[in-house]
Amino acid sequence: MTIRIGIYGYGNLGRGxxxxxxxxxxxxxxxxxxxxxxxxxxxxTPNVPVCHVSQAEDYADKIDVMVLCxxxxxxxxxxxxxxxxxxxxIDSFDTHAKIPAHFANVDAVCxxxxxxxxxxxxxxxxxxxxxxxxxxxxxxxxxxxxFWGKGVSQGHSDAIRRIAGVLDAKQYTIxxxxxxxxxxxxxxxxxxxxxxxxxxxxxxxAEGADKARIEQxxxxxxxxxxxxxxxxxxxxxxELKRDHGGIPHGGFVIRSGKTGMDKQNxxxxxxxxxxxxxxxxxxxxxxxxxRAVHRLHSEGQSGCKTVFDIPPAYLSPKSGEELRATLL
Amino acid sequence: MTIRIGIYGYGNLGRGxxxxxxxxxxxxxxxxxxxxxxxxxxxxTPNVPVCHVSQAEDYADKIDVMVLCxxxxxxxxxxxxxxxxxxxxIDSFDTHAKIPAHFANVDAVCxxxxxxxxxxxxxxxxxxxxxxxxxxxxxxxxxxxxFWGKGVSQGHSDAIRRIAGVLDAKQYTIxxxxxxxxxxxxxxxxxxxxxxxxxxxxxxxAEGADKARIEQxxxxxxxxxxxxxxxxxxxxxxELKRDHGGIPHGGFVIRSGKTGMDKQNxxxxxxxxxxxxxxxxxxxxxxxxxRAVHRLHSEGQSGCKTVFDIPPAYLSPKSGEELRATLL
Numbered sequence: 050m051t052i053r054i055g056i057y058g059y060g061n062l063g064r065g066x067x068x069x070x071x072x073x074x075x076x077x078x079x080x081x082x083x084x085x086x087x088x089x090x091x092x093x094t095p096n097v098p099v100c101h102v103s104q105a106e107d108y109a110d111k112i113d114v115m116v117l118c119x120x121x122x123x124x125x126x127x128x129x130x131x132x133x134x135x136x137x138x139i140d141s142f143d144t145h146a147k148i149p150a151h152f153a154n155v156d157a158v159c160x161x162x163x164x165x166x167x168x169x170x171x172x173x174x175x176x177x178x179x180x181x182x183x184x185x186x187x188x189x190x191x192x193x194x195x196f197w198g199k200g201v202s203q204g205h206s207d208a209i210r211r212i213a214g215v216l217d218a219k220q221y222t223i224x225x226x227x228x229x230x231x232x233x234x235x236x237x238x239x240x241x242x243x244x245x246x247x248x249x250x251x252x253x254x255a256e257g258a259d260k261a262r263i264e265q266x267x268x269x270x271x272x273x274x275x276x277x278x279x280x281x282x283x284x285x286x287x288e289l290k291r292d293h294g295g296i297p298h299g300g301f302v303i304r305s306g307k308t309g310m311d312k313q314n315x316x317x318x319x320x321x322x323x324x325x326x327x328x329x330x331x332x333x334x335x336x337x338x339x340r341a342v343h344r345l346h347s348e349g350q351s352g353c354k355t356v357f358d359i360p361p362a363y364l365s366p367k368s369g370e371e372l373r374a375t376l377l
Numbered sequence: 378m379t380i381r382i383g384i385y386g387y388g389n390l391g392r393g394x395x396x397x398x399x400x401x402x403x404x405x406x407x408x409x410x411x412x413x414x415x416x417x418x419x420x421x422t423p424n425v426p427v428c429h430v431s432q433a434e435d436y437a438d439k440i441d442v443m444v445l446c447x448x449x450x451x452x453x454x455x456x457x458x459x460x461x462x463x464x465x466x467i468d469s470f471d472t473h474a475k476i477p478a479h480f481a482n483v484d485a486v487c488x489x490x491x492x493x494x495x496x497x498x499x500x501x502x503x504x505x506x507x508x509x510x511x512x513x514x515x516x517x518x519x520x521x522x523x524f525w526g527k528g529v530s531q532g533h534s535d536a537i538r539r540i541a542g543v544l545d546a547k548q549y550t551i552x553x554x555x556x557x558x559x560x561x562x563x564x565x566x567x568x569x570x571x572x573x574x575x576x577x578x579x580x581x582x583a584e585g586a587d588k589a590r591i592e593q594x595x596x597x598x599x600x601x602x603x604x605x606x607x608x609x610x611x612x613x614x615x616e617l618k619r620d621h622g623g624i625p626h627g628g629f630v631i632r633s634g635k636t637g638m639d640k641q642n643x644x645x646x647x648x649x650x651x652x653x654x655x656x657x658x659x660x661x662x663x664x665x666x667x668r669a670v671h672r673l674h675s676e677g678q679s680g681c682k683t684v685f686d687i688p689p690a691y692l693s694p695k696s697g698e699e700l701r702a703t704l705l
Contacts, residue, residue: 072517178705186665186692189400310396314653325642337514357690364514377506
């Protein structure tokens with residue numbers, strides 16, 4: 050019996066789920082749900098129904114885990130609890146401040162309906178959070194450091210696009226090597242925003258636009274750029290498409306802490322990701338945790354969980370015996 | 378109510394447990410057990426009983442988790458199951474090939490006695506194993522790489538000490554930077570032992586010993602050194618003590634894998650440790666998992682577990698609510 054996955058929302062993340070399912074032989078794609086006219090949507094997997102979101106209920110017995118691929122701002126706060134009435138669900142809700150409220154909403158529905166939900170799966174929140182938890186319990190006296198990139202920040206790219214005279218733009222967040230090295234040395238430095246990251250912008254300007262003014266507007270933008278060393282490159286639309294079409298990302302979670310009777314020994318725990326495709330990697334994490342959703346439900350559990358609550362063995366198709374013999 | 382920890386065996390690891398308990402306010406050291414004459418043992422924590430191992434039974438009601446700090450070759454295979462009859466237990470059993478048998482022995486006793494055990498906690502087995510599991514389920518199509526060091530290998534140091542004319546020695550295993558860089562690039566290279574690690578030896582030779590012969594014997598030793606580029610330095614006993622007295626270690630677990638409909642995207646997940654004290658770090662991991670042992674037992678569970686079975690939240694003294702609000 051394979052685990053039957055439904056995809057609810059077919060953007061970058063939904064397509065990532067579709068391709069991740071192909072890499073996991075114990076899973077099949079059962080259906081894709083869209084708010085668009087289903088007849089206009091072409092998916093990559095043959096013989097899989099594409100349905101309007103209004104038809105989801107009809108699939109109650111045909112889907113083991115529904116993966117919600119909408120946005121955190123308005124989609125998921127509504128959709129995840131609504132679908133948890135009928136399905137086991139998983140999402141990648143990433144509005145950190147609202148996680149407790151979202152958890153409570155999903156948990157209440159799941160417990161009532163006898164379903165299992167996992168919220169906020171991905172790499173942040175998700176794998177980065179998990180690694181902070183592990184590192185923090187091992188080294189209770191220490192400092193956490195998080196570095197982002199090299200990667201595309203959607204929010205910063207959007208901010209540049211809103212400047213008059215800008216046709217398109219892409220912004221990369223880049224960790225500063227010297228800061229990384231200082232943290233890795235165990236020196237536990239205090240670092241400002243500027244010391245930790247630089248920002249590099251590739252901008253397509255409208256014909257005749259004042260590039261000096263655009264560059265200045267970018268570099269002086271409060272919160273987004275003013276606190277960083279920012280580089281601006283003006284390039285053509287063709288160059289932007291050719292050289293900056295990907296969605297790479299990544300980052301580093303580092304904890305530096307001390308042990309010993311006199312706190313004389315330093316230790317550095319580092320977890321890092323280097324990702325060619327942010328949405329495909331996020332999808333790959335979600336799919337592994339979808340396996341745990343199904344297993345918990347098969348055991349008769351219900352309620353909302355996060356990555357913190359899942360025994361790692363539940364993410365694997367292998368048995369406990371096999372894992373102990375081959376991986377421990 | 379604090380978690381009352383017993384330490385069974387007071388070597389480097391036992392002392393590491395003692396100092397780790399001080400960094401975790403929800404734990405107290407209840408007693409230390411030794412095979413030596415207890416009156417000859419001086420521990421660092423005031424007002425804690427030091428007992429002979431034969432007295433352990435008397436502490437049945439005074440200890441929540443007994444931490445076994447003996448060796449994997451002969452101590453733990455006997456001690457962990459024997460003590461699991463009376464106590465919840467945790468060990469760092471690291472003879473990988475014998476983990477399944479050790480698990481079965483401890484599991485049978487725990488289930489009979491209603492106790493909980495965790496075996497093979499530490500960093501390897503332990504955190505490295507966990508990170509291989511997480512990385513493997515996220516990127517099912519990929520390659521695992523493990524690099525060791527820079528760190529002291531006890532086995533290799535011992536092998537050098539057995540050579541005629543050697544008074545003392547310390548061997549460091551060092552990962553090759555070029556190999557690390559190649560793996561991090563996502564190129565998924567195939568690497569020989571020689572390409573991955575170098576070995577650096579600091580040797581104290583007896584007066585008048587033939588250093589050229591010692592160096593050759595080291596470099597030609599099968600399994601230990603012959604497959605590696607090995608450097609040998611002869612130093613004085615004072616220099617060995619002054620410059621090489623620590624027990625640093627560490628390493629890198631890297632998985633490189635592909636996603637996407639055409640496997641067009643590379644991803645690299647890396648977990649690394651840089652440790653001033655191998656035994657103190659191992660002890661810090663064990664103490665966090667001891668918290669999970671106690672919690673599982675408080676819930677009425679019994680049986681043997683490994684790091685793969687423990688929900689990460691069980692390692693933390695914080696509540697699920699607190700973890701979600703602050704770490705996710």
